[in-house]
Amino acid sequence: MKEILYIEDDLEIGTIVKEDLEQRGYLVRWLTSGEKAEEALGDAEVVILDVMLPGLDGFTVGQRLKRNHPNVSILMLSARTAVDDKLQGLHFADDYVTKPFHPEELAARIEVLFRRNQHAVSKEIQLDHLTINMIENRILKNDGEEIFLTAKQHQIFMYFLRHPNQVLTKEQLYEAVWGESYLEGDKTLMVHIRYLREKIEQDPSAPKIVETIRGIGYRVKQ
Numbered sequence: 001m002k003e004i005l006y007i008e009d010d011l012e013i014g015t016i017v018k019e020d021l022e023q024r025g026y027l028v029r030w031l032t033s034g035e036k037a038e039e040a041l042g043d044a045e046v047v048i049l050d051v052m053l054p055g056l057d058g059f060t061v062g063q064r065l066k067r068n069h070p071n072v073s074i075l076m077l078s079a080r081t082a083v084d085d086k087l088q089g090l091h092f093a094d095d096y097v098t099k100p101f102h103p104e105e106l107a108a109r110i111e112v113l114f115r116r117n118q119h120a121v122s123k124e125i126q127l128d129h130l131t132i133n134m135i136e137n138r139i140l141k142n143d144g145e146e147i148f149l150t151a152k153q154h155q156i157f158m159y160f161l162r163h164p165n166q167v168l169t170k171e172q173l174y175e176a177v178w179g180e181s182y183l184e185g186d187k188t189l190m191v192h193i194r195y196l197r198e199k200i201e202q203d204p205s206a207p208k209i210v211e212t213i214r215g216i217g218y219r220v221k222q
Contacts, residue, residue: 002027002045005040005044007031007061008048008077009052017048020106021107033053033055034055041072050076063176073094091175094113127222153192169216197210
């Protein structure tokens with residue numbers, strides 16, 4: 001059975017959505033706050049996450065979940081329609097739906113996320129001399145040697161792979177991986193990317209995988 005973690009503090013909306021999704025055959029675990037989201041995640045492949053929550057807001061909860069469980073798909077729900085809010089959510093989330101929404105639309109978007117996950121089960125990504133298994137989180141060179149990354153290096157690399165061909169700013173990367181606001185001039189991200197390149201690039205001084213886009217940020221082409 002396909003499992004969903006649903007985090008919504010509005011009891012009326014939560015009851016309607018949970019009952020509708022269960023009628024469609026999903027197993028739904030419903031929380032009214034995000035404090036215990038990681039403990040409740042279990043085998044859920046999709047998280048439906050409201051932005052306006054008591055205590056930790058949905059953006060904070062979503063960033064933490066994605067940072068620690070990069071293969072989980074996150075769909076944000078919000079009554080906030082401002083473009084800035086959507087962009088903030090889509091820095092880490094896989095989809096964003098504004099309230100009010102029709103249950104059919106929500107169900108259709110959820111099914112897309114599950115299909116995407118099923119496709120990823122057998123999906124391997126080939127980058128230059130590397131083969132990345134997205135499910136097993138393994139990185140292999142063409143000669144079969146496995147590359148082992150630190151937690152932060154892995155989070156950075158996975159974020160690149162979830163956003164292929166996009167130019168990502170230092171702010172986007174830092175906030176997605178560390179879950180904190182980026183301070184101009186902070187070299188932490190640059191240091192981690194340098195060490196990441198030393199592990200995954202054939203020639204770290206002339207990187208072909210993690211490209212620097214001068215004055216903007218970085219990009220990984222697929």
